[in-house]
Amino acid sequence: MKVTPRISYSFIEPIKRHRSFVGLMLVLVSVCIFCAIMAGVKFSNSTLIISFSNISVVRFLRGSTGLGGMIFTNIFTISIFSVIIIVSCCKRYTISIGIFFYCYYVYVQTLILIAFVLEYGLINTLAISFCMLIFMCIIAFLMLHLFLICLECQSGYQYFKTSAISCLPILLFIVTVLIVQSLIFFVLKNYVIVLVY
Numbered sequence: 001m002k003v004t005p006r007i008s009y010s011f012i013e014p015i016k017r018h019r020s021f022v023g024l025m026l027v028l029v030s031v032c033i034f035c036a037i038m039a040g041v042k043f044s045n046s047t048l049i050i051s052f053s054n055i056s057v058v059r060f061l062r063g064s065t066g067l068g069g070m071i072f073t074n075i076f077t078i079s080i081f082s083v084i085i086i087v088s089c090c091k092r093y094t095i096s097i098g099i100f101f102y103c104y105y106v107y108v109q110t111l112i113l114i115a116f117v118l119e120y121g122l123i124n125t126l127a128i129s130f131c132m133l134i135f136m137c138i139i140a141f142l143m144l145h146l147f148l149i150c151l152e153c154q155s156g157y158q159y160f161k162t163s164a165i166s167c168l169p170i171l172l173f174i175v176t177v178l179i180v181q182s183l184i185f186f187v188l189k190n191y192v193i194v195l196v197y
Contacts, residue, residue, distance in 0.1 A: 014148035021151065025144055028099065032107040040114030055112055057132065060182075061189055071182045078139065078174055081105050082146055086167060089150030090159050102143060109136045127188050135181040142174050 015022050056073040059065040065073075081101055088098030113132050117125060146167055153163040 011145065014145060014152070018148050018151055021147070022144070025099070025102070025147070028103050029106050029140065032103045033110050036107045036110035037114055040111055040118060055116075057128075057185060058116065060185060061128070067182060067186050070185070071179060074178045074182065075175060078143075078178060081143065082167075082171060082174065085143060085146045086150055086160075086163055089147060089154060089163070092154065095147075095151075098147065102140075102147070105143070106136075106140055109140075128185065131181070131184055131188065135177065138177050139174060142170055142177065145170050 053059065056065065056070045056077075060067070060070040084101045085098040088094045088096075088101075113129065113136065116132070117129050122129065149166050149170065150163050153159055153166055
């Protein structure tokens with residue numbers, strides 16, 4: 001059976017078909033966010049909480065990397081998580097691996113946001129922090145849809161080919177969001193006062 005990529009994609013229908021799975025993921029995401037906030041607040045005075053030298057956004061704001069480097073790093077990172085999600089969903093007993101990495105992504109991104117605000121101050125980084133939060137939620141939402149698409153491809157023929165083609169619209173959405181995010185950070189860095197040293 002030949003599978004052709006779809007240009008359009010419905011965000012509502014997969015959620016309706018997999019309500020229990022979405023509910024489970026929302027609970028896990030809430031737990032990860034709560035744990036990240038607690039860890040960020042508890043270790044706010046520790047230099048070991050996070051290394052900003054490895055964070056592409058902070059490196060860009062400091063001027064140690066360019067716009068292209070930030071875009072490439074973000075796309076490369078999300079690509080790794082996306083591939084893990086798609087591969088882990090090939091069998092029902094391996095999907096927990098993808099869930100673990102998804103929760104890890106949410107935890108780390110929340111921890112980075114909390115550490116960023118605590119380190120540089122909310123007033124100094126209000127616009128950047130708000131954008132980081134919005135785009136983190138959008139990427140997490142799109143990655144959740146990767147799970148939903150792959151769940152529908154599990155029982156089908158040639159899982160990897162089918163899931164790769166079916167996930168193409170979401171993957172394109174993710175790349176577009178990451179590029180838009182980087183461009184917004186570029187504008188904020190050049191036209192908004194951002195005190196990040």
